[in-house]
Amino acid sequence: MDAxxxxxxxxxxxxxxKLFPSETIEIINSELxxxxxxxxxxxxxxxxxxxxxxxxxxxxxxxxVQEQKYSDSELVEVxxxxxxxxxxxxxxxxxxxxxxxxxxxxxxxxxxxxxxGGETHIQKADGEVLKLQFPAAGYSYLLQGSVIPxxxxxxxxxxxxxxxxxxxxxxxxxxxxxxxxxxxxxxPADALTDEFVKYRCxxxxxxxxxxxxxxxxxxxxxxxxxxxxxxxxxxxxxDSLSRVKDTLTK
Numbered sequence: 001m002d003a004x005x006x007x008x009x010x011x012x013x014x015x016x017x018k019l020f021p022s023e024t025i026e027i028i029n030s031e032l033x034x035x036x037x038x039x040x041x042x043x044x045x046x047x048x049x050x051x052x053x054x055x056x057x058x059x060x061x062x063x064x065v066q067e068q069k070y071s072d073s074e075l076v077e078v079x080x081x082x083x084x085x086x087x088x089x090x091x092x093x094x095x096x097x098x099x100x101x102x103x104x105x106x107x108x109x110x111x112x113x114x115x116x117g118g119e120t121h122i123q124k125a126d127g128e129v130l131k132l133q134f135p136a137a138g139y140s141y142l143l144q145g146s147v148i149p150x151x152x153x154x155x156x157x158x159x160x161x162x163x164x165x166x167x168x169x170x171x172x173x174x175x176x177x178x179x180x181x182x183x184x185x186x187x188p189a190d191a192l193t194d195e196f197v198k199y200r201c202x203x204x205x206x207x208x209x210x211x212x213x214x215x216x217x218x219x220x221x222x223x224x225x226x227x228x229x230x231x232x233x234x235x236x237x238x239d240s241l242s243r244v245k246d247t248l249t250k
Contacts, residue, residue, distance in 0.1 A: 043104060043167065046142055050170035051102060056199045058187045059100050059166050059178060063108070064152070066092055066118075066160040075116065075157050089117060091151030098145030099182045100166035105141055107134035108161040118155035122148055146177060172206035175229070179240040184247055193244060200237040204230060 003010040020028075044050045054060045069089075070078060105120070111134055119131045122143065132141055143150065152160075168176055180196055207230050214223045 043102075043142055044170075047102065047144075049174065051167040052170050054100055054166040054168050054178070055202065056178065056195050058183055058192050058195055061163070061165045062186075064092075064160075064162045064164065066152070066155060068159050069117070069154045069156045072157065078156070079116075089154050089156070091121070092154050093152055095123070095149050095151045096182070097147060097149055098166075099179050101144065101146045101169065101176055101178065102167040103143050103145045104165045104167065105143065106163045106165075107137050107139050108163055109155075109159050110137050111135065112158050115158055116156040117153050118158065118160045119153050120150055121153060122150040172203060172210060176203060177236055179236070180244050181240070184244050189244065189248055193241060196240070197237070200233070204233050204237075207233065 001012070040052060111118070115133070119133045120141070120143075122130050122132065124130065134141075152162075154160075168178070178196070178199070180192060183192055207226065211223060211226050211230070214226070
């Protein structure tokens with residue numbers, strides 16, 4: 001390829017190279033082994049039902065990096081103009097619901113004592129807005145982000161780096177509406193949609209197996225309701241793909 005004609009650096013790809021020493025890899029794998037099931041059990045106990053990491057690799061985890069918005073001198077001027085500077089700030093991503101059912105959000109940054117901004121705002125059904133602020137690095141909160149509107153507010157005087165890990169209910173009887181509305185904005189379309197279709201097929205297959213095991217003791221109404229939900233799952237999957245197609249053709 002002609003890098004100059006493409007207007008890109010004259011670089012393609014590297015051979016595999018050693019980035020971490022073996023000691024680091026041992027630490028990472030040891031931590032994973034020790035804490036993966038422990039974390040899943042803890043979060044399940046909080047939600048009140050068994051949950052598990054999202055089966056879709058593209059949806060399972062990511063890190064958000066938001067750089068400090070103002071320098072110290074700029075922040076002083078902002079605070080002079082407005083006693084509550086965060087009241088005039090717009091959310092980093094805007095108000096939204098997530099593509100994934102449940103998310104565990106962990107603060108990776110050191111939060112200064114005089115931190116301004118950086119909260120997550122969540123909206124209750126009555127319209128009241130709650131403000132969640134991380135006290136320090138290592139703190140997390142769990143959110144059913146697929147149904148609760150929320151917004152990350154800009155950190156005005158520090159870098160805000162958060163780690164987001166997604167979960168789904170283990171029991172397929174629970175409604176699960178993963179979509180691609182947000183993921184399509186930062187993931188390769190072909191690989192994402194392929195993984196999405198396979199995941200949705202697996203999810204609906206589990207629900208169909210439940211339906212197959214239905215007996216008269218469950219009642220006809222239970223079977224009818226489950227069939228309605230499965231049909232809604234099919235429509236949801238198709239509609240998600242249609243929105244991706246519309247996004248890509250704009």
